[in-house]
Amino acid sequence: xxxxxxxxxxxxxxxxxxxxxxxxxxxxxxxxxxxxxxxxxxxxxxxxxxxxxxxxxxxxxxxxxxxxxxxxxxxxxxxxxxxxxxxxxxxxxxxxxxxxxxxxxxxxxxxxxxxxxxxxxxxxxxxxxxxxxxxxxxxxxxxxxxxxxxxxxxxxxxxxxxxxxxxxxxxxxxxxxxxxxxxxxxxxxxxxxxxxxxxxxxxxxxxxxxxxxxxxxxxxxxxxxxxxxxxxxxxxxxxxxxxxxxxxxxxxxxxxxxxxxxxxxxxxxxxxxxxxxxxxxxxxxxx
Amino acid sequence: xxxxxxxxxxxxxxxxxxxxxxxxxxxxxxxxxxxxxxxxxxxxxxxxxxxxxxxxxxxxxxxxxxxxxxxxxxxxxxxxxxxxxxxxxxxxxxxxxxxxxxxxxxxxxxxxxxxxxxxxxxxxxxxxxxxxxxxxxxxxxxxxxxxxxxxxxxxxxxxxxxxxxxxxxxxxxxxxxxxxxxxxxxxxxxxxxxxxxxxxxxxxxxxxxxxxxxxxxxxxxxxxxxxxxxxxxxxxxxxxxxxxxxxxxxxxxxxxxxxxxxxxxxxxxxxxxxxxxxxxxxxxxxxxxxxxxxxxxxxxxxxxxxxxxx
Numbered sequence: 001x002x003x004x005x006x007x008x009x010x011x012x013x014x015x016x017x018x019x020x021x022x023x024x025x026x027x028x029x030x031x032x033x034x035x036x037x038x039x040x041x042x043x044x045x046x047x048x049x050x051x052x053x054x055x056x057x058x059x060x061x062x063x064x065x066x067x068x069x070x071x072x073x074x075x076x077x078x079x080x081x082x083x084x085x086x087x088x089x090x091x092x093x094x095x096x097x098x099x100x101x102x103x104x105x106x107x108x109x110x111x112x113x114x115x116x117x118x119x120x121x122x123x124x125x126x127x128x129x130x131x132x133x134x135x136x137x138x139x140x141x142x143x144x145x146x147x148x149x150x151x152x153x154x155x156x157x158x159x160x161x162x163x164x165x166x167x168x169x170x171x172x173x174x175x176x177x178x179x180x181x182x183x184x185x186x187x188x189x190x191x192x193x194x195x196x197x198x199x200x201x202x203x204x205x206x207x208x209x210x211x212x213x214x215x216x217x218x219x220x221x222x223x224x225x226x227x228x229x230x231x232x233x234x235x236x237x238x239x240x241x242x243x244x245x246x247x248x249x250x251x252x253x254x255x256x257x258x259x260x261x262x263x264x265x266x267x268x269x270x271x272x273x274x275x276x277x278x279x280x281x282x283x284x285x286x287x
Numbered sequence: 288x289x290x291x292x293x294x295x296x297x298x299x300x301x302x303x304x305x306x307x308x309x310x311x312x313x314x315x316x317x318x319x320x321x322x323x324x325x326x327x328x329x330x331x332x333x334x335x336x337x338x339x340x341x342x343x344x345x346x347x348x349x350x351x352x353x354x355x356x357x358x359x360x361x362x363x364x365x366x367x368x369x370x371x372x373x374x375x376x377x378x379x380x381x382x383x384x385x386x387x388x389x390x391x392x393x394x395x396x397x398x399x400x401x402x403x404x405x406x407x408x409x410x411x412x413x414x415x416x417x418x419x420x421x422x423x424x425x426x427x428x429x430x431x432x433x434x435x436x437x438x439x440x441x442x443x444x445x446x447x448x449x450x451x452x453x454x455x456x457x458x459x460x461x462x463x464x465x466x467x468x469x470x471x472x473x474x475x476x477x478x479x480x481x482x483x484x485x486x487x488x489x490x491x492x493x494x495x496x497x498x499x500x501x502x503x504x505x506x507x508x509x510x511x512x513x514x515x516x517x518x519x520x521x522x523x524x525x526x527x528x529x530x531x532x533x534x535x536x537x538x539x540x541x542x543x544x545x546x547x548x549x550x551x552x553x554x555x556x557x558x559x560x561x562x563x564x565x566x567x568x569x570x571x572x573x574x575x576x577x578x579x580x581x582x583x584x585x586x587x588x589x590x591x592x593x594x595x596x597x
Binding site: 045058060061080081084115116117120123124127128131132134135136138139142145146148149152153156157160161163164167168169170260263264266267268271 | 332371402418419421426433448
């Protein structure tokens with residue numbers, strides 16, 4: 001199952017890697033121009049079969065940050081199992097999953113084990129854990145189910161289109177945004193602590209909505225604070241984090257809009273290049 | 288709001304496009320090597336600011352397939368509004384949304400209006416509509432909510448990672464898969480009618496699960512059951528009265544959603560298995576790309592160290 005096993009069984013691995021990067025040295029060309037690429041310079045991409053066969057030395061699946069990622073998946077799944085009937089375990093597991101999110105990025109950079117696979121695993125775990133929590137909230141607050149469905153949709157789609165536009169325009173991380181593309185996003189992404197705080201507070205708000213269904217003891221019964229309303233801890237923390245959650249949703253909308261414009265711009269540029277090349281070709285045929 | 292307006296307000300658009308593709312002719316270089324690219328040849332990508340400013344002639348947002356895409360979004364959203372209490376309108380709107388999915392691709396290819404934006408809009412609409420329907424099903428069948436959450440997760444993650452690996456390895460469409468990467472996927476994607484049938488039957492199954500909560504009229508109320516199915520004189524039936532009583536009761540009370548659901552269930556299960564295969568294959572591709580890039584980085588570091596020693 002590990003790539004190491006598969007590479008021994010299938011295509012023999014070439015002795016040196018140089019054929020991958022220097023087609024002029026002969027050997028199979030493992031890189032080829034990107035399909036559909038209309039740029040004048042050859043855009044080299046990796047041949048997928050060669051990429052799959054290359055896994056001989058290290059096992060990316062066993063990188064430490066990816067192992068942390070698997071633990072994140074397991075704890076998030078376990079929190080979903082306990083969600084309907086054991087709020088304490090559910091909340092604990094969910095927060096462990098969120099906290100590990102900070103650690104896997106740090107571990108990857110510290111150990112030099114960043115990988116595309118790890119980035120995808122991280123993104124997918126985040127999106128699906130939040131979506132499943134919001135799914136459960138539609139059962140808890142059925143009158144608001146349309147709102148939660150909208151939040152699920154916004155979360156998925158804004159991150160998806162932003163990632164797509166980043167890959168197409170070649171940003172090495174979807175979190176590096178130059179200020180001229182969007183000032184709001186620049187402030188959001190520039191400071192990693194701000195980013196973590198926003199994302200964490202967003203999750204805390206949804207967890208407070210969840211706990212609100214179970215936690216009925218007002219704060220006043222623990223210690224004598226004069227309050228007008230019988231607020232519970234989830235309600236207090238929820239009210240505090242609500243503006244941040246709302247802000248993050250607005251940022252998601254901005255992300256979606258900006259990424260749409262970038263994709264549309266790329267589409268138009270490619271269409272114009274295609275038209276010029278077709279025109280040049282027609283000119284060449286006339287002569 | 289339209290890109291045409293923005294380009295007039297901001298950076299003046301260069302007269303000819305040639306500066307974009309031939310940096311040697313001077314002018315601003317609008318393409319640059321991909322950040323983090325370690326391939327020996329320069330991988331040119333479009334500068335995003337330039338790309339945004341380029342929208343002068345056509346408005347991709349108003350392409351016909353994208354307009355169809357907006358109608359899809361609106362009908363899917365409307366079906367969600369009616370989902371809790373008006374199953375007929377909900378189902379009609381949902382199927383309209385699914386049917387238009389076939390048309391927007393056809394329109395894009397016929398009119399030459401394919402676009403990345405349209406592809407993303409299409410993918411996002413599919414995933415979110417299915418996810419929201421599955422979300423509603425967790426309210427209808429609370430005991431099975433974990434299963435529906437798993438299906439949401441599998442649907443989204445398999446398509447996401449497959450799209451990511453396609454973009455990284457340069458496939459022009461995530462639906463073109465060469466047979467040596469995965470034979471199952473090749474059969475699945477090779478015939479577009481098979482693909483459409485699988486996806487459509489998958490959606491039909493979930494809609495049947497939804498309708499099963501509302502549609503209580505058995506099909507037998509429309510036409511009579513053949514008597515041989517309910518004849519209890521057979522020795523086999525008399526030996527197993529409980530089992531056959533159970534079967535006959537359910538046969539008598541089968542509703543259309545249950546019949547269609549039972550027929551489409553194997554296809555839905557097959558599609559979920561295909562999603563798992565997609566996820567696994569795409570993971571291996573990404574890992575392979577990671578390893579190749581790491582090896583290239585090590586060689587370049589080694590060459591650099593050698594160069595410094597001399």
